[in-house]
Each structure stands twice: as structure tokens, then as C-alpha cells.
Amino acid sequence: MIRPAVALIGSFRQHYPHVLAAAQVFLDNGIAVKSPPMSWITNPGREFVRFASDPPRSSDHAIQAGTLEKIFASDFVYVVNPGGYIGRTTAYELGRVRERGLAVFYAEPPEDLPIDVPEGTVVSALDLAIAIGRGTGVRPRPIRRPRVAALPTADIVIFTIRLGRLHVLLVKRGTDPFRGKLALPGGFVRPGESLEDTAMRELKEETGLDSSGIRLRQLHTYSHPQRDPRGRIVTTAFLAIAPNLPEVTGATDAYRADWVEVEESLWQNGGRLAFDHGVILQEGLERARQLLEHTTVGLDFCGKHFTISELREVYEAVWGVKVNPQNFQRKVRNTTGFVVKTKEKRTSRPGAPAELFRRGTAHILYPPMMRPGQQQRTRRENQPTNMV
Amino acid sequence: MIRPAVALIGSFRQHYPHVLAAAQVFLDNGIAVKSPPMSWITNPGREFVRFASDPPRSSDHAIQAGTLEKIFASDFVYVVNPGGYIGRTTAYELGRVRERGLAVFYAEPPEDLPIDVPEGTVVSALDLAIAIGRGTGVRPRPIRRPRVAALPTADIVIFTIRLGRLHVLLVKRGTDPFRGKLALPGGFVRPGESLEDTAMRELKEETGLDSSGIRLRQLHTYSHPQRDPRGRIVTTAFLAIAPNLPEVTGATDAYRADWVEVEESLWQNGGRLAFDHGVILQEGLERARQLLEHTTVGLDFCGKHFTISELREVYEAVWGVKVNPQNFQRKVRNTTGFVVKTKEKRTSRPGAPAELFRRGTAHILYPPMMRPGQQQRTRRENQPTNMV
DNA sequence: GGAATAGTGTCTATTAGACACTATTGT
DNA sequence: ACAATAGTGTCTAATAGACACTATTCC
Numbered sequence: 001m002i003r004p005a006v007a008l009i010g011s012f013r014q015h016y017p018h019v020l021a022a023a024q025v026f027l028d029n030g031i032a033v034k035s036p037p038m039s040w041i042t043n044p045g046r047e048f049v050r051f052a053s054d055p056p057r058s059s060d061h062a063i064q065a066g067t068l069e070k071i072f073a074s075d076f077v078y079v080v081n082p083g084g085y086i087g088r089t090t091a092y093e094l095g096r097v098r099e100r101g102l103a104v105f106y107a108e109p110p111e112d113l114p115i116d117v118p119e120g121t122v123v124s125a126l127d128l129a130i131a132i133g134r135g136t137g138v139r140p141r142p143i144r145r146p147r148v149a150a151l152p153t154a155d156i157v158i159f160t161i162r163l164g165r166l167h168v169l170l171v172k173r174g175t176d177p178f179r180g181k182l183a184l185p186g187g188f189v190r191p192g193e194s195l196e197d198t199a200m201r202e203l204k205e206e207t208g209l210d211s212s213g214i215r216l217r218q219l220h221t222y223s224h225p226q227r228d229p230r231g232r233i234v235t236t237a238f239l240a241i242a243p244n245l246p247e248v249t250g251a252t253d254a255y256r257a258d259w260v261e262v263e264e265s266l267w268q269n270g271g272r273l274a275f276d277h278g279v280i281l282q283e284g285l286e287r288a289r290q291l292l293e294h295t296t297v298g299l300d301f302c303g304k305h306f307t308i309s310e311l312r313e314v315y316e317a318v319w320g321v322k323v324n325p326q327n328f329q330r331k332v333r334n335t336t337g338f339v340v341k342t343k344e345k346r347t348s349r350p351g352a353p354a355e356l357f358r359r360g361t362a363h364i365l366y367p368p369m370m371r372p373g374q375q376q377r378t379r380r381e382n383q384p385t386n387m388v
Numbered sequence: 389m390i391r392p393a394v395a396l397i398g399s400f401r402q403h404y405p406h407v408l409a410a411a412q413v414f415l416d417n418g419i420a421v422k423s424p425p426m427s428w429i430t431n432p433g434r435e436f437v438r439f440a441s442d443p444p445r446s447s448d449h450a451i452q453a454g455t456l457e458k459i460f461a462s463d464f465v466y467v468v469n470p471g472g473y474i475g476r477t478t479a480y481e482l483g484r485v486r487e488r489g490l491a492v493f494y495a496e497p498p499e500d501l502p503i504d505v506p507e508g509t510v511v512s513a514l515d516l517a518i519a520i521g522r523g524t525g526v527r528p529r530p531i532r533r534p535r536v537a538a539l540p541t542a543d544i545v546i547f548t549i550r551l552g553r554l555h556v557l558l559v560k561r562g563t564d565p566f567r568g569k570l571a572l573p574g575g576f577v578r579p580g581e582s583l584e585d586t587a588m589r590e591l592k593e594e595t596g597l598d599s600s601g602i603r604l605r606q607l608h609t610y611s612h613p614q615r616d617p618r619g620r621i622v623t624t625a626f627l628a629i630a631p632n633l634p635e636v637t638g639a640t641d642a643y644r645a646d647w648v649e650v651e652e653s654l655w656q657n658g659g660r661l662a663f664d665h666g667v668i669l670q671e672g673l674e675r676a677r678q679l680l681e682h683t684t685v686g687l688d689f690c691g692k693h694f695t696i697s698e699l700r701e702v703y704e705a706v707w708g709v710k711v712n713p714q715n716f717q718r719k720v721r722n723t724t725g726f727v728v729k730t731k732e733k734r735t736s737r738p739g740a741p742a743e744l745f746r747r748g749t750a751h752i753l754y755p756p757m758m759r760p761g762q763q764q765r766t767r768r769e770n771q772p773t774n775m776v
Numbered sequence: 777g778g779a780a781t782a783g784t785g786t787c788t789a790t791t792a793g794a795c796a797c798t799a800t801t802g803t
Numbered sequence: 804a805c806a807a808t809a810g811t812g813t814c815t816a817a818t819a820g821a822c823a824c825t826a827t828t829c830c
Contacts, residue, residue, distance in 0.1 A: 095483020739781020
């Protein structure tokens with residue numbers, strides 16, 4: 001649980017003392033104040049207020065952009081509007097904030113601005129601070145519980161195997177934050193889309209190919225309040241598995257997309273992934289490993305026709321261990337519905353010509369493929385255990 | 389290619405003739421004008437302008453909401469601001485529009501509003517119309533791709549076993565939508581909370597007891613755009629498992645919380661659950677069944693001390709099948725770290741006194757507990773299969 | 777005493793893992 | 804010729820499922 005944060009907006013030029021007083025109330029009640037800075041005004045009387053903490057040489061709209069960033073990084077917005085007055089800059093900020101979906105509360109009912117003011121959103125700073133504070137204090141007036149709006153995004157962990165090694169698709173970020181760092185492909189949910197729609201669209205855009213045959217599986221949703229410096233962004237990670245795609249080009253976006261070896265991207269390079277994508281990749285990898293045990297997704301790495309050795313190499317690449325070829329062969333062939341023999345054979349490397357298979361109808365492997373080296377094993381004898 | 393559409397904003401009160409003139413220019417060049425209506429003003433001189441085509445009885449902000457809808461339905465926005473003047477309502481609309489990512493063009497450079505005006509966006513209506521009509525020049529490109537803000541919520545599927553049957557905690561909704569229907573407990577994410585924080589807080593509130601020992605697992609995130617009639621609400625479902633709790637009272641909220649038998653809530657009663665909670669419950673149940681196979685969560689249903697028969701009844705209740713008592717006994721006792729024998733015995737029902745156990749250190753069962761009736765089984769012989 | 781339960785022993789079918797072996801190819 | 808690969812056979816240890824059996828309790 002992170003300390004909640006508020007941004008105060010309003011006509012600083014006219015009402016700065018009121019703003020300071022309200023900010024103090026929030027601070028006294030354990031709520032962080034992201035904006036305005038607790039500073040002093042250097043150009044009193046001017047239309048656009050500047051604070052001593054603002055960089056003196058930057059333009060008005062650069063300062064305003066910084067203010068909006070701080071506002072978006074907070075959990076809710078409090079409008080300080082004595083007499084109901086809301087100026088033009090505040091009106092503009094209010095539009096941005098409301099379109100973004102942040103919760104907005106008002107000190108007084110807004111005058112002369114035709115906006116919807118829901119029941120319970122006109123409230124004093126103290127009442128609001130008390131209602132938010134974790135103390136179950138008395139709520140003197142009915143106020144709507146502050147809800148947090150978030151921008152949902154979908155990020156994709158897509159694996160493939162190249163030269164016998166597991167690779168993941170990463171993009172180099174072209175914009176801040178984390179400009180130049182590697183990140184998982186993904187993007188924001190657009191109007192009318194579900195997370196699955198977004199993931200599929202992004203996958204198409206990033207790989208630049210027909211990904212209609214690629215199945216997406218939801219992995220996990222990451223919602224830590226500070227996981228993205230831009231504000232409240234909640235991402236849902238998806239897992240996808242692709243057969244060996246020859247080349248990939250980021251089709252629509254300026255940044256480049258490339259296959260990177262998984263081990264390398266996780267441990268090497270000093271180059272940590274952007275945001276929490278390192279964790280997401282790690283957890284996606286573990287999920288892929290589990291899926292190989294229990295389902296037939298290993299086939300998704302292969303083309304339409306494949307040999308059992310190729311399938312084994314998939315398991316070895318994903319699991320990161322060697323698998324006994326003979327026993328693997330028998331397990332695969334003896335599991336109903338896993339693979340179906342074709343009449344063709346392939347003879348590429350030294351050795352007997354290998355039979356070609358195509359996928360069977362099964363999707364679940366029960367009993368599962370046993371992953372080596374996981375043995376917790378049952379005990380041989382019923383010895384008296386005394387684990388604490 | 390659909391006919392492009394523009395929305396004009398600006399101070400209609402002061403500049404309506406300019407607005408009409410600009411609109412005519414767009415119309416003459418084959419561009420649709422979504423807003424304002426080509427109508428006349430019924431309340432000249434008043435702060436908030438009303439048109440003859442507006443419903444006369446509706447409130448200012450209802451009309452404004454309709455206007456915003458039309459603006460958002462257009463492809464770009466043209467700000468009619470003679471002398472650079474932008475009023476407060478226009479500033480608010482501008483904020484909404486820019487946050488939405490729509491392209492914005494200005495008749496003149498905006499004065500006294502600290503916003504970013506990109507190169508080439510100050511342009512006459514005629515130039516703009518021609519550029520768009522010809523398709524050659526300035527293409528209205530979104531400043532930023534439209535994003536959707538959503539309210540994240542956490543819903544909880546919490547199971548327990550009462551009288552040998554699996555129960556789930558459901559609440560009766562006290563407000564619309566779905567007033568009076570049963571739903572999963574849950575709620576909106578509050579400032580500073582992660583989804584996990586929200587789920588834990590709601591669980592405490594709903595069960596009204598110390599749930600510090602209860603572990604939450606994320607299940608799935610449901611994001612269909614129309615899954616909640618109130619708007620864009622994205623819910624993440626969590627799974628929790630509780631030992632037999634004697635009674636539950638919804639502590640903070642007006643609605644009642646009660647344990648309901650799972651089979652009943654899913655199939656019977658004609659009473660479908662609210663929202664998509666029926667699906668969530670179904671998928672949560674399947675996940676719980678899988679977890680019992682692969683982990684020691686079955687112990688979470690039991691108290692601190694338990695007999696092996698009690699644990700078996702947990703498996704039977706969740707899986708919905710009978711389990712062979714002898715083999716279950718052996719499997720549990722022979723799996724290292726699953727359970728630890730205590731020195732006590734319990735003698736409640738007819739039969740020999742049962743030994744009491746407590747939980748071991750293991751969390752993962754490998755190899756797993758085999759769930760009966762899942763057999764896809766491997767083949768006895770390597771028969772030629774011909775599955776399609 | 778009869779029924780129900782707890783716990784152990786035993787048998788069978790199946791499987792994972794290990795290894796031997798043959799057949800077939802590229803170099 | 805040699806090394807590498809494909810595929811089959813066989814042995815061992817472990818396990819799931821089935822059932823028999825004893826001991827202990829409640830009614």
C-alpha cells in the first residue's frame with residue numbers, strides 16, 4: 001500500500017493561500033501532494049503563475065506540461081475554487097484530467113462551467129483527507145469513495161526458437177520513459193477494445209505478419225501504483241508462441257523490434273528491461289515451461305510438419321535442460337492425440353531419415369510430460385518426519 | 389474511405405458568425421460538420437449558448453455532454469478563436485479532446501493558455517479543408533493515439549467447505565445495476581492500492597474477520613468493453629481459500645454476504661450471477677481444482693490440525709468425485725513435506741482414532757495428485773493413429 | 777454384535793529412466 | 804570408415820489403482 005497522492009488545481013494567481021491551506025490539510029493527514037510545489041510565486045499578478053522551483057528559462061507550456069505530468073501521477077485531483085471560480089487554465093486541466101478518468105473533487109460547486117459534478121464530489125479538504133486516510137474515521141458528509149482510473153495496457157511475451165535457443169521479441173523504446181531501453185511489445189487499450197483485442201492488434205503491428213494462427217494466453221496483471229512513472233498504468237501480460245519466423249520488422253512504429261535470446265535479455269547486457277518487464281518476462285518464461293508440461297503448446301513452436309527431434313529440441317530450449325531422446329520419442333508417440341504420423345520423411349542431417357508428424361487433436365497432456373530436475377519425489381518408506 | 393468529419397469549438401457566444409463561416413467552408417469542401425448544429429442561438433448573450441436544436445428542458449451539462457459526444461465522433465477539431473481568445477468552456481473541451489488524442493487545429497495562435505501548439509496546426513479553415521480534401525497536404529494526424537481509461541476493480545472468488553460441500557462467498561447487491569442479484573465480493577481500486585491490496589481490503593471488509601492468513605492468487609482479468617453497464621470497468625479476479633468459517637457478516641457495506649453452495653449458485657436458482665460473475669466463478673472453480681492437483685492448497689481448507697480423512701473430503705468436495713481412501717492415505721503420507729504427523733489423535737466418528745496432522749513445508753506437489761476421471765492416457769501399443 | 781472408519785499389506789498394470797542395439801544417413 | 808541420428812527393445816524402480824485385512828470406535 002503506497003501513500004495516496006493528490007494534485008491541487010485552481011487559480012493559483014488568485015487563490016494561492018487557499019491552495020496552500022488545503023495542501024497542508026492533506027499533508028497533515030498522510031496524503032502526498034504532487035502539485036503544486038510547496039514553493040513561492042515569482043511573478044505575482046501575471047496570468048500564468050511561475051514558482052521559484054520552476055526552471056526559469058523554460059516556456060509556459062513546458063512548465064504546464066510538467067504540471068500535467070505530476071497531476072496524472074497522482075491518485076485524485078482537488079479543485080480549489082473559492083466562490084466556484086474556475087479559470088481557463090484550470091478548465092483545460094480539468095478537461096485533461098476528466099478525460100483521463102482521474103477522480104476529481106471540488107472545494108465548492110463550480111460556477112459557469114457546464115460540467116457534470118457528481119453527488120458527493122463537493123467536499124472540504126479535511127473531510128476528503130479523512131475519508132481517504134486509512135483510519136475509519138467518521139465521514140461527516142456523504143462523499144463518493146475515491147476510485148482510481150487507470151490506463152489499461154497489454155504487453156506480450158512472445159517466444160520463438162532460433163538456432164535451438166529460446167528467443168523473445170523485444171522492442172527498443174523510442175520515447176521516454178526508458179528511451180533506448182528494451183521492452184516487451186505492447187500498447188494501450190483503444191476505444192472498443194478488450195485487452196485481448198489490444199494484444200492481438202499490437203502483435204500484428206509489431207511482428208508485421210499475419211498472426212491469425214497465433215494464440216494468446218493471459219498471464220498476469222501488474223498493477224503496482226508506481227510501476228510506470230507516467231502514472232497509473234495497469235498492464236496485463238499475454239503469452240504467445242510463434243514458429244521460427246525468418247525476420248521481423250516493426251511495421252507501424254518508429255522503434256525496432258527484434259528477437260533477443262532469453263537468457264541474454266534476462267541476465268546479461270547489464271541492460272535491464274524497461275519498467276517491470278524483466279519480472280514479466282521471467283514469469284512468462286516459467287508459465288511457458290509449465291505449459292509445455294501439461295499441454296501440447298510445444299507444437300506451436302514447430303511448423304506444420306516436424307520431426308520428433310525438432311519437438312524435443314523445443315522442449316530442451318524452453319526447459320533449458322537436455323531430454324533423453326529415446327524416452328521422449330516413446331512418450332510422444334504413445335500419447336494419444338499428441339502427434340500424427342504423416343507418410344513423408346525428412347533427411348537433413350546425418351542419421352536415419354526421420355518421420356514427419358503433424359499435430360494431433362489433443363490439447364491437454366494427462367499425465368503430463370515430466371520435466372527433469374523437479375523431483376521432490378515421494379518417500380520410499382514411511383519414515384517419521386519431523387519438519388517444522 | 390468515409391467522408392471526414394470536423395467539430396468546431398470556440399466561443400459561440402462571441403464568435404458564432406465566424407464559426408458559421410468556417411463550417412460553411414468545410415461543408416463546401418466535402419467535409420462533414422458534426423458540431424455545432426447548423427442552427428440558431430436561442431439565448432443570445434448568455435454565458436452558455438443554447439441552440440434551437442437543443443432539447444429545451446435539459447440541463448447545461450447534459451447539452452455539453454452531447455456536444456462532447458459529437459466532438460469525439462469527429463476526425464479532427466477546429467478551434468475558432470478570433471484574436472486568439474479561448475474561453476473557459478472551450479478550454480475544458482480542448483483538454484478533453486487533447487487527452488483523447490484527437491487532432492486539433494487553430495484559426496489563430498491561442499493566447500494566454502499555456503498549451504503546446506505544434507508546427508502547422510494554426511491554419512485557416514480553407515487551407516485545412518483543401519489540404520484534407522486533396523489528401524496531399526497536412527493530414528490530420530492524432531497527436532496521440534486514443535487511449536481508454538478504465539476503472540480497475542478486484543473481485544474475489546473465495547471458497548470454503550461446509551458440511552462436506554464446496555461453498556463460495558456471494559453478496560447480494562444493494563444498488564443498481566443488478567440490484568438484488570448475487571455477485572462476487574469485490575470493489576474498486578483506491579488511491580495508492582495495487583489490485584492485490586484492493587482484493588485483500590475487500591476480503592477483510594466482506595468476511596469481517598482477520599484474513600491475514602488467507603492467501604490470494606490472481607486468476608484472470610476480464611476486460612470486455614461492455615461487461616459492465618456503468619462503463620469501462622476492468623476486473624481482475626482473485627482466488628482465496630478459507631477454512632470453515634462459522635459465520636460471516638458483511639461488516640461495512642449495507643448488503644449481506646453469505647456462503648452459497650457452488651453447484652447451486654452455478655446451475656440452480658435460475659438466478660444468474662450479476663455481470664459476468666458466473667463465468668468468473670466457473671473459471672475460478674476450475675483453477676482451484678487444478679491447484680489441488682499440483683499444490684498443497686487443499687490444506688488451506690483445513691484447520692491447524694486435521695486428519696487425512698478430512699483432507700480427503702476436501703479433495704472430494706472440490707473435485708466433485710470420490711477418492712479411494714486407502715490410496716489417498718498412502719499418497720499423502722508418502723509425499724515429503726505435505727503433512728507432518730502430530731502426537732494427538734482424534735476420535736469423533738465410528739472407527740479407529742485418526743491421527744492428527746499439521747501442514748508440512750512443501751507447497752508444490754511433484755508428481756501431482758492425480759485427479760480421477762481425467763484419463764486421456766497414453767496408448768498401450770503404438771497403433772497407427774489417424775486422427776484428423 | 778454390526779457398521780463404519782483408520783491404517784497397513786500386497787498384487788498388478790503402467791510408466792519413467794537408463795541403456796543396448798540396429799538401421800540409415802552425411803562427410 | 805566414421806560419427807551422428809532415428810527408432811525399437813528391454814530391464815529396473817517407482818507408482819496408481821484395486822483389494823484384502825486388522826484394529827478401533829460408535830450405536
